[in-house]
Amino acid sequence: DGGITQSPKYLFRKEGQNVTLSCEQNLNHDAMYWYRQDPGQGLRLIYYSQIVNDFQKGDIAEGYSVSREKKESFPLTVTSAQKNPTAFYLCASSIDRYRGSLNSYNEQFFGPGTRLTVL
């Protein structure tokens, strides 16, 4: 079945530790995204990657890092520099927005999320 997987579902981190959240998709999508969700809030963009080996910072990239070595994978590392990392993290993917007609905009498909808690 095609889809997006995220692991682990729950993650606990001690202060000062780096942790990496996994995101894999087998939808053959070019674009991948990481969002952060806090209680009662919408989703805020952390990082975005349109193609392999390329990614851009989103609105709240400080304290996070990513890599995109393979089309299928877009791991997110939460570093010790992120002062308030406890949140729900969602990974998404979509067909490259620049394919197809000009100004086309394809829906994003989301993974099941990882809930990160700092102890």
Place this chain on the structure above:
Amino acid sequence: AQKVTQAQTEISVVEKEDVTLDCVYETRDTTYYLFWYKQPPSGELVFLIRRNSFDEQNEISGRYSWNFQKSTSSFNFTITASQVVDSAVYFCALSGGSQGNLIFGKGTKLSVKP
């Protein structure tokens, strides 16, 4: 700047009632897309609908219907004869973020009681 406002933080209804979730957006783009997503307690966002700014036709899909009014910058979502399984957080989103991302509202938590 792009912005999505979902003024209703929480709504509680009894099963079989109709309920409308409001979404108001702001954008300077002439072409844009609007989305609704459902987030059940499991956490995963489920895509419900995408609407192009040039298509103002209302849409109905089973018990779900969407009313898009460009004149009032609104894209409201109605659930007819609500069911307990409709309990979730619903997000409205707008295309056009600077990174190609979606701009999300803060969501409306819908609780449907039996």
